[in-house]
Each structure stands twice: as structure tokens, then as C-alpha cells.
Amino acid sequence: MAYECILTESDGGVGIITLNRPDALNAFNQKLMNEVTDAVHKFEADDSIGCMVITGSEKAFAAGADIKEMASKNYIDVLKEDFITANWEEVSKTRKPVIAAVAGYALGGGCELALMCDFILAGDNAKFGQPEISIGALPGAGGTQRLARFIGKSKAMEMCLTGRMMDAEEAERCGLVSRIVPVGELRAEAIEVAKKIANFSRPITTLTKESVNRAFETTLSEGVRFERRVFHSVFAFEDQKEGMAAFTEKRKPVFKHR
Numbered sequence: 001m002a003y004e005c006i007l008t009e010s011d012g013g014v015g016i017i018t019l020n021r022p023d024a025l026n027a028f029n030q031k032l033m034n035e036v037t038d039a040v041h042k043f044e045a046d047d048s049i050g051c052m053v054i055t056g057s058e059k060a061f062a063a064g065a066d067i068k069e070m071a072s073k074n075y076i077d078v079l080k081e082d083f084i085t086a087n088w089e090e091v092s093k094t095r096k097p098v099i100a101a102v103a104g105y106a107l108g109g110g111c112e113l114a115l116m117c118d119f120i121l122a123g124d125n126a127k128f129g130q131p132e133i134s135i136g137a138l139p140g141a142g143g144t145q146r147l148a149r150f151i152g153k154s155k156a157m158e159m160c161l162t163g164r165m166m167d168a169e170e171a172e173r174c175g176l177v178s179r180i181v182p183v184g185e186l187r188a189e190a191i192e193v194a195k196k197i198a199n200f201s202r203p204i205t206t207l208t209k210e211s212v213n214r215a216f217e218t219t220l221s222e223g224v225r226f227e228r229r230v231f232h233s234v235f236a237f238e239d240q241k242e243g244m245a246a247f248t249e250k251r252k253p254v255f256k257h258r
């Protein structure tokens, strides 16, 4: 599939997807959505890739669903297409870790795409928001659900009901983003972090991601039980033997399953 709205590359075990519709601030038309899904599937299937980065430009990660494309749809259209979530949820289903590197606007579906990733690194100019209310709609790609879980009801409710944007500092304070990076360094830093993850044992990063995600899907006692069972299972892995032997021998581990 030749891409028109995204760029893809790989670097040191990292699959990088750059949203690239600069004239529309990376707004998601159907083509862009299909391309991101396709690229994520390809990186997921590529054994040389251990982690992915999704990013945009310095001005916009993405300004949300393409309002011009969406405006004339009717109820039957959106129901038949299962509009917005049908293929976007694929990003949240990948087993490999995905980092969102967000500079500039991450609005509507742009904010929701970032929320589907495993964590968000924010450029110091990042602005997050769910402005759908101001165009007579509401978040349609998980915004009301993930925001409420990640930053709490009060802030999520305020953002969705008023459409106000949150800057990078507020986003870091409330746990929406893991860290703020000067915007000019964001892409390189995200790739560096992703390379670090890609160089760990692949089965263990997969299980770690699954365990953290379990925290949002189950009770604390079930989650802790799940984590303990997974923790026990790593003692069957060569990479656990290698990691702990390397520590004892004061050398860097060389994980076999990368």
C-alpha cells in the first residue's frame, strides 16, 4: 500500500509513523485512518520492530477527525461504517508498545489517538483537547472513556463539556503525559526511548504492557493475581536467566528474544 497521508520508516528496531497532512493539520480523513491502521499492522507483523512511535508535525499531532469529510454523513452512513472507532481501535490493540510523540494540537480524534498509545511524550507546545462539543458532537473514538480513566472524572468532564484545551504542563501535572520535552527534541527523544524498549526482551515487554493495561480492565486483586502469574512465567524465559546473570557478572545483558 503506497501511503499519501503518512510517512513510515524504521530505525534501530523502532517503527515510526508520521502523520502527514500538513494542509489540514493532520486531520483524519478515511485515507489517513486506513493508512495508519495498515502501517501499525505491518510493524506489528515485522519481527525486526520492537516498539512504535506515532507522531505528527511541530504544529499539530492531529486536529481530529476531518470535519469537512464528516459533516455530510448521516446516521445510516456512520452506523454502517462503524464510523471512527472501527479501525482506530486497532492502535490500542497492538501487542508491541506504541509511544505517541505529541507536539502542537492533539484535538478530538488526535487526542484520542494519543490516548490509545501506551504513553505520551509531549512537546512543550502541545495542546490537548476534546473540542467536539463546539461543533455539535462529542468524542467518538474513546475520549470520554479513556480521559476519565486516565485523568479523572472532573478534568475529563470539564474538557469534554467545555472543549477547552490543556497545555503540556497541565497535561503532565494530571498524568495525561509521561514527560515534556522541548519541541525541537521531541522526535529524537521519542525514538531514543523506543529504541531502549525495543532492545529489551520482546516477550517481557509484551507481558509488561499487558499487565499495566490489565489495571484498567479489572479489579485490583485480579490485576495483582494476573501480574504475579505473569511474573512467575518469566522464570521460564532464557532472557530472565540472561538478565539476572548479566547483573551478577556486572555486564550488559544480551537478550535473545528481541
Ligand code: CAA
Pocket: 023, 024, 025, 027, 028, 063, 064, 065, 066, 067, 068, 069, 084, 105, 107, 108, 109, 110, 112, 131, 132, 135, 137, 138, 139, 140, 141, 143
Ligand atoms: N478537519 C478538517 N480540516 C481541518 C481540521 C479538522 N479537524 N482542523 C483544521 N483543519 C484545516 C482548516 O480547515 C484549515 O484548512 P483551510 O486552510 O483549507 O481552511 C487548515 O486545517 C488550518 O487550520 P486553521 O486555519 O483553522 O488553523 P489555526 O491555526 O487557525 O487553528 C485549530 C488551529 C485550533 C486546530 C483549528 O484548526 C481547529 O479548531 N480545528 C478543529 C479542531 C476540532 O474541532 N477537532 C475535533 C474534530 S471532531 C472529532 O475529532 C471527532 C472524534 O472524536 C473522532
